[in-house]
Amino acid sequence: MTESITHTLDDITAWLFEHIVQPAMYQLGLMDWAEDAVDWIEFGLFGIFSIIVVYVVCRPLEAWWPVEPVTDRRAIRTDILYTLLTRLGLLPLIAFVLLNSLSAWWEGTVADSGFVPPTLENLIPGLREMPVLAFALYVVILDFGEYWRHRFQHSFRWWWALHSIHHAQRQMTFWTDDRNHILDEIIGALWFGAIALLIGVPPGQFPLLVLISRLAESLSHANVKLSFGRVGERLIVSPRFHRAHHGVLSAAEHGKNYAVLFPVWDWIFGTADFRRDVFPRTGDPEGPEALATGGWVRQQFVGLKRMAGAIAGRSGN
Template sequence: MISLLQDGWDSLNGWIFEVLVQPALYALGLMAWAEDAFEWIDFALFGLVQILVIYVICRPLEAWNPVEPRTDRGSIRTDILYTGLTRLGLLPLLAFIAFSALESRFSGLVASSGWVPPTLETLFPMLRDWPILALAVYVVVLDFGEYWRHRFQHMFPWWWSLHAVHHAQRQMTFWTDDRNHILDDLIGAFWFGAIALAIGVPPGQFPIVVVILRVAEAFSHANVRLSFGAVGERLLVSPRFHRLHHSALGAGKDGKNYGVLLPVWDWIFGTADFRRHMFPETGDPRIPEAMATGSWAQQQAAGFRRLGRTLFRRFRRDDNGRKAY
């Protein structure tokens, strides 16, 4: 099944390159960039598939039973811009440049040392014979990693100064998932990629894992009055479960409901709030207005300013020459 999907994906990628991109590169005299363009198509196409899948699932649900009417459409349009830049443009470009350089350097070091990094499949050989089980294990491990990244975003003041862009949204929809500061997104991409490399997620399964977690994240931000019940809420993160995290009840350093796909991590580590009938207002009133209603550029600039002030306060010294925290 996975190999069939991979073959179909490669065929589509190749068709787009041969029919649409390669002739344009040839006409412009840019054939030296052909290999990079081919890999870039893979990034953009993958992002487009994610957006389409999420829209088909989440938009009908928001129209069916919304928590609140869409009153601030300007803010939602900014979130849509975030999604476009994140999934089709800015972040994939930066990630592609950074990861290409790091992957080349890492591969060279590993090859010269003769060391073979351990993976989950080398530690548990049975996973090689059960690809669906292996996929489920990869999803659970990466979801666990995302839980802790999310907690660290709230725990460390410098990281929260960036993550606050995400929590400033008062008109939350499934588009809000991509509303992040660019530095926060880059850290998240490195975090996720490093864990995936460490546990040896195969290239053919990596896109499937990403889609599963991306759909779960977008769904949890959807403006839909939906709870999974007493049992279901403990098995999968619902829009109600995550909405509480975006309210004044769940945000901040001592927040609740950090899980992306599985609430079991919140359950284990004492950060779960299962009050099933609560659909509170979202947004943090302590966050500057520019982060809530400003343009994309204004929100990014506000995040940089908050980061600078946080770092300056942390490392400045008092009158006695001691660090003031």
């Protein structure tokens, strides 16, 4: 599956570059950036592909069995803007440049020092012959890292000041997954990418890991009254499980259900709420109104201002 996705993206990228981007770059005298342009086209195409996959899976579910009726379409349109900017706009460019720089630095450091990174395949040589098992272990380890990143977002006041933008949404849908402060998104991209580098995730498998993570998170935010049952709720994060995390009584340090994909982390560390009949109202009652109803620019500014206040030790909204 990974190879099929990669080949398709490569073919579309090559056509777009040859027929549209390259002629324009030649006319503008920008051919020194040709290789970077190819990478950027492929990165953008993957963003489009991930949005399509998420929409096809989540939108029918929301139409089928919503938790609540849609009463604030403006708030949802703001979340759609977040998604487009996150996956197709400025943020992917920033993350792409940072992660490429991090990868180049890491490879250069390893080459110069002769140090062999403790990747999974180095620690467990047999995984080289079992690519499916290796991929499954990558998913588990990355998900464990995401659980702790999410807990830290709720534990540190400066980080919560950013993350509270995500929790301020009262009209939660699958678009809400990308409703984050740009600094929070950059930290998350670096966190996820650094762990992937450390455990030796092959470059060809990284896009599929990102796609799985995005699909799981979008589904968990969907406005759908869906639980996976007594057993399923303990295996995979459901919309019910994650909605309890977004409930008005679960903000900041009071949070439950931090897991992204596997609820086992919440069970192990005592942060799980498995009550299957709970579909609470969402939002952050202690946050400023601008984070709930303001536009993208306003929310970004307020989040940054609150983070600066938290770092300076000031209280209040």
